[in-house]
Amino acid sequence: MKENQHCCGCNLNDERLEKVKGISVEYKNVEGALIPVMHEVQDLYGYLPEEALQVVSKELNVPMSEIYGVATFYSLFTLEQKGKHVIKVCMGTACYVKGAQAIIEKLNKELGIEVGKTTKDGEFTLEAARCLGSCGLAPVMMIDDIVYGKVTPNDIPKILEEYK
Incomplete structure (x- = not known):
């Protein structure tokens, strides 16, 4: 230090x-x-x-x-520094039913972090959201302000590659 x-x-x-x-x-x-x-x-x-x-x-x-x-x-406040890119995975009913948990698990594995944490390199923070307002595209995740709909676990590596 x-x-x-x-x-x-x-x-x-x-x-x-x-x-x-x-x-x-x-x-x-x-x-x-x-x-x-x-x-x-x-x-x-x-x-x-x-x-x-x-x-x-x-x-x-x-x-x-x-x-x-x-x-x-208040959920808008955070005591931890966030990564360069914030990934939010919708865990609302429509997304959950269509496989949002598998998306989270794939992100855990690919990034090496749990929900609420930031990668060691400071690139990504992973969050679970109640609803991202795109139920018709379930399951949905956002990276920064970009919405990804009908996401499958197999899509995750390619999507993450766009941000590296």
Whole structure:
């Protein structure tokens, strides 16, 4: 670990932490400020790193336990850095019935990760979604903003190759 690095690998002197402080100060006296501040922090980093949340906690005078409670309650917040490409597999009823679990299992094998995790190289994060709104194309998965319909486990290697 480098001198100015934290355990997560981020730079403690990171200019983004100064931005987090500025955002927090801007909202300091605004009622209900925590969620908008957390959204801005996540927009800045792509996730909610502990160091940034500590700055928010200090500046807004909100305990870390409350911040973590909000971060874990709302599914739009994430405490883990996501990969360059986010893969979402629909697990809604139509997709599940048509084989979404087999898609997940193939992705687990191909990527070497479980749902909710990111590959070691930081390329892919695998997520399960409740519904992606494309039931007629079941089973469906998305990579970033691209929807793949009527996916079979055999399609997975070719689809992943497009992103490597």
